Amino acid sequence: MPEASDPIARMALQLARLPGIGQKSAQRLAYHIAGLPLDQVKDLAAALWQGRKALRFCARCGNYTQEEFCAVCADEERHNGQICVVRDARDVAAMERMRDFRGLYHVLGGTLSPMNGVGPEDIRIKELLARLSTENVQEVILATNPDIEGEATAAYIARVIKPLGVGSDLEYADEVTLAKAMEGRREL
Amino acid sequence: MPEASDPIARMALQLARLPGIGQKSAQRLAYHIAGLPLDQVKDLAAALWQGRKALRFCARCGNYTQEEFCAVCADEERHNGQICVVRDARDVAAMERMRDFRGLYHVLGGTLSPMNGVGPEDIRIKELLARLSTENVQEVILATNPDIEGEATAAYIARVIKPLGVGSDLEYADEVTLAKAMEGRREL
Numbered sequence: 001m002p003e004a005s006d007p008i009a010r011m012a013l014q015l016a017r018l019p020g021i022g023q024k025s026a027q028r029l030a031y032h033i034a035g036l037p038l039d040q041v042k043d044l045a046a047a048l049w050q051g052r053k054a055l056r057f058c059a060r061c062g063n064y065t066q067e068e069f070c071a072v073c074a075d076e077e078r079h080n081g082q083i084c085v086v087r088d089a090r091d092v093a094a095m096e097r098m099r100d101f102r103g104l105y106h107v108l109g110g111t112l113s114p115m116n117g118v119g120p121e122d123i124r125i126k127e128l129l130a131r132l133s134t135e136n137v138q139e140v141i142l143a144t145n146p147d148i149e150g151e152a153t154a155a156y157i158a159r160v161i162k163p164l165g166v167g168s169d170l171e172y173a174d175e176v177t178l179a180k181a182m183e184g185r186r187e188l
Numbered sequence: 189m190p191e192a193s194d195p196i197a198r199m200a201l202q203l204a205r206l207p208g209i210g211q212k213s214a215q216r217l218a219y220h221i222a223g224l225p226l227d228q229v230k231d232l233a234a235a236l237w238q239g240r241k242a243l244r245f246c247a248r249c250g251n252y253t254q255e256e257f258c259a260v261c262a263d264e265e266r267h268n269g270q271i272c273v274v275r276d277a278r279d280v281a282a283m284e285r286m287r288d289f290r291g292l293y294h295v296l297g298g299t300l301s302p303m304n305g306v307g308p309e310d311i312r313i314k315e316l317l318a319r320l321s322t323e324n325v326q327e328v329i330l331a332t333n334p335d336i337e338g339e340a341t342a343a344y345i346a347r348v349i350k351p352l353g354v355g356s357d358l359e360y361a362d363e364v365t366l367a368k369a370m371e372g373r374r375e376l
Contacts, residue, residue, distance in 0.1 A: 006254070007235075007238070007239035007240070007242045007243050007252075007254065008239065008243070008252060008277075008281075010235045010239055011235050011236055011239045011240075013235070014231060014232045014235040014236070015232075017228070017232070018217055018220065018221075018232075019216070019217070019220055020213065020216070020217075025208065027278075027281075028207070028208070028278075029206055029207070029208075030239075031276070031277060031278045031281075032206065032207055033206075033236055033239075033240060034239070034240060034243050034252055034277070035276075036240065038240060038241065040205070041236055041237055041240040041241075042237060043202060044202045044203075044205070044206075044236060044237075045233040045234070045236045045237035046233070046237075047195075047198045047199050047201070047202040048199055048202070048221055048229055048232060048233045048236075049229055049230060049232075049233035049234075050195070051195035051196065051198055051199045051218075051221075051222070052195070052199075052221060052222060052224065052226060052229040053226065053229075054195045055195050055196070055222050064195075064196060064222055066194070066195065088219070088223075089196075089219060089222070089223075090215075090216075090219045093196075093215075093219075
């Protein structure tokens with residue numbers, strides 16, 4: 001490649017690191033961005049960088065936030081004794097879109113995966129147990145994904161929290177399934 | 189959405205402006221970027237913004253470059269009397285990957301499209317004619333895309349340059365077709 005296209009090659013290289021964007025898509029996007037007005041590329045780059053810089057983890061639940069606590073944890077009315085355990089912050093957003101669940105969340109930040117060397121100490125299970133001993137929790141809803149690792153993670157958590165006398169289970173696939181599962185959840 | 193996710197919403201909004209990235213993909217990417225190390229997001233944002241800022245159009249052919257002339261135009265050995273007319277800089281990169289064509293390019297920056305209000309004065313046809321009167325050009329290769337607009341554009345250019353006594357035509361689909369077409373091109 002001639003050196004003139006290096007900025008485009010560098011753009012494509014970075015874009016190809018994103019999930020679901022292959023080499024070809026990355027190059028197509030890079031050429032598109034090269035042809036955009038300066039202001040629009042500035043807005044894109046700023047949204048990504050400033051956005052990432054502004055985000056941290058909620059000190060209570062692990063959700064993304066710009067403050068010490070996320071919007072859910074900061075809402076006193078949501079402290080109703082329910083904690084919904086999810087894999088990541090995207091699951092919180094999906095649950096919030098349903099406007100159905102009125103309790104708090106706990107974001108694990110991953111799922112147990114012995115194949116990938118992810119053990120109980122690598123996801124926020126310890127933090128969940130700490131919350132169960134300090135917060136007034138009546139019910140834990142395990143809303144990990146309905147795949148093998150998600151179910152294994154839910155089963156593991158159910159086992160370690162069972163002695164504490166709280167718990168409930170549900171299957172999680174999409175928003176509709178989740179809403180139905182929330183209605184039909186049962187005691188562990 | 190709680191205000192905590194605003195940076196992610198802003199990321200998703202910007203990403204969704206890119207071609208081929210829908211609302212859902214944009215949100216998925218935004219959450220992915222939120223979870224990346226700061227350095228990696230900085231590299232991505234910098235590649236896009238610095239890259240875009242570094243690019244300008246070659247003063248001769250309209251290809252992307254960081255200098256006054258692109259790498260092809262700056263190469264004296266490429267001034268062999270051939271000009272390959274393409275729609276955009278991506279086509280130049282595709283041709284260069286074939287390492288077959290050893291002449292210069294002319295990037296139109298679009299195709300004629302009466303439906304979208306793109307007329308001959310909106311793409312770099314005037315600049316092509318100027319080159320034909322100032323550069324020593326023996327052959328113009330029309331390598332616009334093989335769709336209706338690309339072919340109409342090639343036909344229009346062939347008509348306006350025919351009196352000048354230079355020209356050749358070819359069908360352009362992909363790299364292989366292009367290579368074959370380059371071999372089999374004929375006098376207009």
